[in-house]
Amino acid sequence: MSGQTAADPDCIFCRIVRGELPSRRVFEDPDMIAFHDIKPIAPVHFLIIPRQHLVSLAECDEAHAPLLGRMLAKAGVLAREQGLGGGFRTIINTGRGGGQEVYHLHVHIVGGSRPLGAMLPREG
Numbered sequence: 001m002s003g004q005t006a007a008d009p010d011c012i013f014c015r016i017v018r019g020e021l022p023s024r025r026v027f028e029d030p031d032m033i034a035f036h037d038i039k040p041i042a043p044v045h046f047l048i049i050p051r052q053h054l055v056s057l058a059e060c061d062e063a064h065a066p067l068l069g070r071m072l073a074k075a076g077v078l079a080r081e082q083g084l085g086g087g088f089r090t091i092i093n094t095g096r097g098g099g100q101e102v103y104h105l106h107v108h109i110v111g112g113s114r115p116l117g118a119m120l121p122r123e124g
């Protein structure tokens with residue numbers, strides 16, 4: 001598999017996985033953890049990340065499909081548990097052009113008290 005190492009000692013999310021940095025966890029299992037985002041953009045904003053260090057979605061291939069599928073399959077369950085039964089937005093920022101800041105693959109789950117607007121402003 002490409003884009004994967006066992007762990008990156010300098011990666012913030014690897015440090016959260018290892019418990020070296022605090023996080024408000026909402027879920028964990030042998031493959032993934034979920035925790036609240038430190039800079040929420042909505043009343044509910046948490047992240048689902050793989051325990052293994054995957055840089056981004058761009059580095060994933062077919063071999064990662066089971067893990068990625070499990071992460072997405074968990075999103076709705078966790079969202080409902082966090083009060084987002086009315087709907088939520090799922091975001092995966094990928095690479096510099098995609099606005100990714102932390103280079104450890106993560107899925108944002110965002111929602112809250114009112115319906116979210118259009119996802120991106122239209123250009124031009």
Ligand code: DGP
Nearest residue numbers: 012023036037038039093099100101102
């Ligand atoms: P992205 O642009 O998709 O790479 O977003 C990274 C997100 O990670 C951003 O919303 C803030 C969040 N984040 C960064 N550092 C930490 C941290 O130390 N703890 C938590 N809980 N979230 C963090």
